[in-house]
Amino acid sequence: MVFISKRSSRLLLSVFTAIGFGLSISAWIMKPAPTPPPNIVLFFMDDLGYGDLSCTGALDYTTPNLDRMAAEGTRFTNFLAAQAVCSASRAALLTGCYPNRLGISGALGPNSPIGLNPNEETLADLLKEKGYATGMFGKWHLGDNKQFLPLQQGFDEYYGVPYSHDMWPLHPAQAQANYPALRWIDGNEPKQEIKNLDDASQITGTITERAVSFIRNHKKKPFFLYVPHPLPHVPLAASPKFKGKSARGIFGDVLTELDWSVGQILGELKQQGLDKNTLVIFISDNGPWLNYGDHAGSSGGFREGKGTSFEGGHRVPCLVRWPGVVPAGRVCNKLLTTMDILPTVVKLCGARLPKQQIDGVDWITLLKGDNTVTPRDHFYYYYRKNSLEAVRQGDWKLVFPHPGRTYEGFLPGQGGKPGPSTETHEFPAGLYDLRRDPGERYDVREQHPELVAKLEKLAEEARADLGDDLQKRTGANVREPGRVSK
Incomplete structure (x- = not known):
């Protein structure tokens, strides 16, 4: 048996206390700093089709920056505009809802x-509430009255x-339309007029400059940057630096400039040291306007x-990049939609969901590389004011008889003028294995x-919830749009 004096005991206690204190200090010093919430950059193209990137099959021009984004991130091949x-489409992206739920x-x-x-x-509302700087540079198209503009919808x-x-007055197919002058909007205030195609050729460059400046100005706090480019919607216009540079004509020139913008x-994210903590999403609002040839x-x-x-x-390109979080060089074929952006982003950023009902689903687990999960089971294809024209579950799609637009059988236009199409073609019912x-x-x-019976049951759930003009039914859970104050 070993006896230790009181003095020795006190000495040992002091030594062990010092060691413990030192270890706790060391652990405190070595403890990694908490990861800041990610920045969000969301590109939203206009009328960009699924096949309009070189990584999805485009010919006679290339999109190297977008191809690199796909190589450094994940390409989602089964992504639908709402x-x-x-x-x-824009209402759905920003709210996570079917647009007909909102009256849009x-x-x-x-x-x-x-x-x-x-x-x-x-x-933007939800991220701003969480302390994000919120900036939008591009096309709004959710109401041009001041009460509906972006500064009233969560953007700083x-x-x-x-x-x-x-x-605008120069519309190639509606030259007599009584359109007002088209002007840039700065905050809530109309600014200089976009008078002609020369002015329109500055659209992509101007938006890019504003977006880059926003990153520089807000690099020290989390930010949400929304870049809804107005192009390649017609009329097409490219700046002198890009005009005539592609073998595809003006459309290829415009895509080359949009790729440069991305x-x-x-590049600015990398320059500011923000590259590895920024989620970048690239999508489009809908498919191509085919009769413009x-x-x-x-x-x-x-x-x-x-x-x-x-x-x-509905099927549009979707590229997602976040180094170290979203797997690089991956292709994912799971069904997703623009409505799913909101619940995913707010959860990633620690923000809350909207208080009212939404239709988007969270796909964070899939985003990070777990292909065993299937976040979205089904999708409703609504069009016109509120017509349910098809439903999809998994890879099966049931189309209902409906009148609608078709481009098939019509010679497309040339040189910026549209060819004919019809809005009253009668489409028959059909079940398709996608x-x-x-x-x-x-x-x-x-x-x-x-399968037809199963999908018809799903359609009945949609009609009860959202309504169906084709059956003259009103949904139980639709909301009113904003209306201009008298």
Whole structure:
């Protein structure tokens, strides 16, 4: 047995205390700093088709910055716009809702009496509440009255155009339309007029400059940068630096400049040391406006295009990059939509979900590389004011009889003028297996009556919830758009 004196005991206690204190200090010093919330950069192209990037099959021009983004991140090949038309698609992106739930449809014109209801909580609202700087540079198109503009919808800064830049007196197909002058909007205030194609050729460069400046000005706090480019929607215009540079004509020139824009913004993130803590998403609002011919993009072989409920209208490119978080060089074929951006981003950033019902789903686990999960089970193809034209579950799509737009059988236009199309073509019902028939050419209803019954039941759930103009039904859970104050 070993006896230790009181003096020795006190000495040992002091030694052990010092060691413990030193270890705790060492652990405190070595403890990594908490990871700051990620910055978010969201690109939203206009009328860019699934086949309009060189990494998705484009010919006669290249998109090296976007191809690099795909190589350094994940390309989602089964990503759908919520509706195949401008204002509706944008409402869905910013709110996480089917646009018809919000009372938004079509493409709102100048002086629209309605807009996105300020009572809706946008992605910008939710991130701003969490301390993010929020900036938007590009096309709004959710109501041009001041009460609907971006500064009233959660954005700290806005510079862009209030609606599509073909809604002006020089519209090639509606020359007599009584459109007002198209002006840039700075915050809430109209600024210089975009008078002609020379002025329009500065759109992409101006938006890029503003976006880069926003990153520089807010590099010390988390930010949400929304860049909804107005192009390649017609009328096409490229700056002198890019005009005539591609073998694809003006459309290729415009895509080359848009790719440059993405490269400038990605480069600025790296320059400011923000590259590894920034989630970058690149998507489009809908498919190509095919009757514009050589001034339109490519649906990548999917059926039809913008303004239809076929895959060419809804299927859009989706590239996601976040070094060290989103797997590089990966292709994911799981079903996702623009509505799913909001719940995913707010969860990543530690923000809350909107208080009212939304339709988006969180796909963070899939985003980070777990292909065993399937976040989205089904999708409703609504169009016009509130017409349910198709439903999808997994890879099966049931199209209902409906009148609609078709480009098939019409010679496309040339030189910026549209060719004919019809809005009243009668589409028959059809069941399509998108695994083997992504072009929706072979109706297999007779072979799979049990699937037809299952999808019709899903459609009935949609009609009860959101309504269906084709059946003259009102949904139980639709909300009112914002209306211009008298």
